[in-house]
Amino acid sequence: MPPLEHILVVNAVLFAIGVMGVLTRRNAVLILLSVELMLNAVSLNMVAFAVYGQVDFGNITGVVFAFFIIVIAAAEVALALGIVVRTFRNRATANVDEVNLLKW
Amino acid sequence: MEDGVTATQVVFWILAVVMLISAIGVVTAGNIVYAALFFIASLAGVAGIYLILTVEFIALVQLLIYGSAVVILILFALMLTRARERPQALFGRSRPLGIAAALGLLAALIGGIVATTWTTPESTSAIEPVGLQAIGDAIFTLWIVPFIIVGVLLSIALDGAIMLASPDEDDN
Amino acid sequence: MDLVLSEFAGVSMPAWIDALLRVIFIVALMTIMAFALIYLERKILARFQARVGPTRTGPVGTLQSIADALKLITKEDVRPITADRWAFELAPYMAFVPVFLVFVPMPFTETWFIRDLNLGLLFVFGVLGLNIVGVVMAAWGSDNKYALLGGVRAAAQAISYEIPMLLIIVAVVMVAAGRLAVDGDASAAGSINAIVGDQTTTPYILLQPLGFFIFIIGMLAELHRPPFDMPIAESEVVGGYFVEYSGMRWGMFFLAEYTALFLLVVLASSLFLGGWNWPFGADVGLGLQIVLTFVKTSVLIVLVIGSRALFPRLRIDQLMSFSWKVLLPFSIIQVIANGIILAYGGPDWVVGLVSFGLLVALGGLVYYIMSRKQGEGTRTVQTTPATPRVITAPEVTPVEAGGD
Numbered sequence: 001m002p003p004l005e006h007i008l009v010v011n012a013v014l015f016a017i018g019v020m021g022v023l024t025r026r027n028a029v030l031i032l033l034s035v036e037l038m039l040n041a042v043s044l045n046m047v048a049f050a051v052y053g054q055v056d057f058g059n060i061t062g063v064v065f066a067f068f069i070i071v072i073a074a075a076e077v078a079l080a081l082g083i084v085v086r087t088f089r090n091r092a093t094a095n096v097d098e099v100n101l102l103k104w
Numbered sequence: 105m106e107d108g109v110t111a112t113q114v115v116f117w118i119l120a121v122v123m124l125i126s127a128i129g130v131v132t133a134g135n136i137v138y139a140a141l142f143f144i145a146s147l148a149g150v151a152g153i154y155l156i157l158t159v160e161f162i163a164l165v166q167l168l169i170y171g172s173a174v175v176i177l178i179l180f181a182l183m184l185t186r187a188r189e190r191p192q193a194l195f196g197r198s199r200p201l202g203i204a205a206a207l208g209l210l211a212a213l214i215g216g217i218v219a220t221t222w223t224t225p226e227s228t229s230a231i232e233p234v235g236l237q238a239i240g241d242a243i244f245t246l247w248i249v250p251f252i253i254v255g256v257l258l259s260i261a262l263d264g265a266i267m268l269a270s271p272d273e274d275d276n
Numbered sequence: 277m278d279l280v281l282s283e284f285a286g287v288s289m290p291a292w293i294d295a296l297l298r299v300i301f302i303v304a305l306m307t308i309m310a311f312a313l314i315y316l317e318r319k320i321l322a323r324f325q326a327r328v329g330p331t332r333t334g335p336v337g338t339l340q341s342i343a344d345a346l347k348l349i350t351k352e353d354v355r356p357i358t359a360d361r362w363a364f365e366l367a368p369y370m371a372f373v374p375v376f377l378v379f380v381p382m383p384f385t386e387t388w389f390i391r392d393l394n395l396g397l398l399f400v401f402g403v404l405g406l407n408i409v410g411v412v413m414a415a416w417g418s419d420n421k422y423a424l425l426g427g428v429r430a431a432a433q434a435i436s437y438e439i440p441m442l443l444i445i446v447a448v449v450m451v452a453a454g455r456l457a458v459d460g461d462a463s464a465a466g467s468i469n470a471i472v473g474d475q476t477t478t479p480y481i482l483l484q485p486l487g488f489f490i491f492i493i494g495m496l497a498e499l500h501r502p503p504f505d506m507p508i509a510e511s512e513v514v515g516g517y518f519v520e521y522s523g524m525r526w527g528m529f530f531l532a533e534y535t536a537l538f539l540l541v542v543l544a545s546s547l548f549l550g551g552w553n554w555p556f557g558a559d560v561g562l563g564l565q566i567v568l569t570f571v572k573t574s575v576l577i578v579l580v581i582g583s584r585a586l587f588p589r590l591r592i593d594q595l596m597s598f599s600w601k602v603l604l605p606f607s608i609i610q611v612i613a614n615g616i617i618l619a620y621g622g623p624d625w626v627v628g629l630v631s632f633g634l635l636v637a638l639g640g641l642v643y644y645i646m647s648r649k650q651g652e653g654t655r656t657v658q659t660t661p662a663t664p665r666v667i668t669a670p671e672v673t674p675v676e677a678g679g680d
Contacts, residue, residue, distance in 0.1 A: 002113045054232070
């Protein structure tokens, strides 16, 4: 297995790429994809901590966290895409910077 | 580190590079559907790293939930929002600022990782694989209440998604 | 190790040669099975329709599939000029490779499998689910309305029917874990071979008849077989997601479909009909075990192929309602019932009886729904003409007519 630091660095890069996507993209679906990348980086981190720490700390809570993150990501995607589709129906755009009215 | 470079590490780095390149593809691709397809490759890379970390269960759940269900949802959303018919600028005006912020965050994270002394086992070969039994025990004993709450949350989210996506009665 | 080919050769070989031989073995088996299945399908369907099927190519038409394959290989590989290049060309591989991987945990006899995975069942569904990504890629990449419609239908259908199927697998694994716990190792219940190994005296179809029923239905839906063939219905979407494909790329979709059929049928016979085990037990030797697997698989294949001649096609809303409103609640009830019975240590016959009762209830419900008069809530499609929508957002531009 690779050392813990290597995994953490890879995950940090993945997380930063996700942040970049969130900050630069306009399309709501692509922003959602970037958020998913960030979630993946976090759950990979959780699993890495759990696997490397199970001897010293005696539990695998991180793996359970990864499981919960995957479940909640599924719920989040379903809801967010519902919102995107609804917005597109009302405003004919999926770009977040064009949805700029509080009431339409 | 003292183990030297093993085959697992080589595989890890290959997977990591594939994962990161496809992740960059997700945030820079000029075509929305390509971004979604890059996302699949990136998820597959994450699943592979889960396998290296010996949590097969999480890897397979990742493939099952993300790889098929989430990706299909996203492709549906792209089609419903006519990704192909209306080509347009995919990046906002603040793009350089966003890239700078992400790089700054990355520097901070890596600095933090390097500066910290991690409590890890003496040798990585001492790490035991995480068995399915252990995960099941953890979820269904210690974490049973969060598990139930997540179940409720999922069904609420399902209802909400149906409500959001279905047309209003006075709509047409 | 669970060797496939080294057993025949009787020699030990380096790991990479072994791996290579296994891959070659899988590819050969896949191709031969697909050829045989295509021939069988033509012959059986012909019999159902009072024809004789292929007779000219080779003895009794047996070489027909090979002639088809030769035709496909030599055919020109056409790509529509408006198609998206990468999505269009990669889609067949994306649809094909996951199916290829599912061969790994399939137990054909007690010792003939590539690898006995501890999470074999989850592996099968996790990997097989990726297949649909290829379908959607093909649908989108073809730049064809019918392909897109077919692909969207296929994806919706695959996701909807995967859920009851997975839940019913959970129910089966619960039963298997309860029975395996007697011998002391309940954690092996996720492995397909362990489940087959437990069915020496009782095939699980007796313990989970509802499970078998839902699995077969879900299997037909996953494979786009009638009555669930809307994604590839010629009369509605001119062939579905692979309309624009020709030559070997079309052949790969076809190969993936028939391989998936073979694999799911082997899985069904392993989970519910006792695979290589029932009724002779594990001691009869490999020769008889492979015959047993072959016989059970063949019966199920004839059933699946026959369904194409026997059932009319459903409507898409009927299909979705059937999965979400009928199959899903019943599979959840089955899981809960199994949990209660097994937690209180109920004997096997109680499990079987409850499951059978649920199956009868499901049959009764379907009969009741189908025998209702039209107009009593069976029609969910809105028939009143919709007034044209007005979108008042300023940036809408009218789409040019005839753009496709």
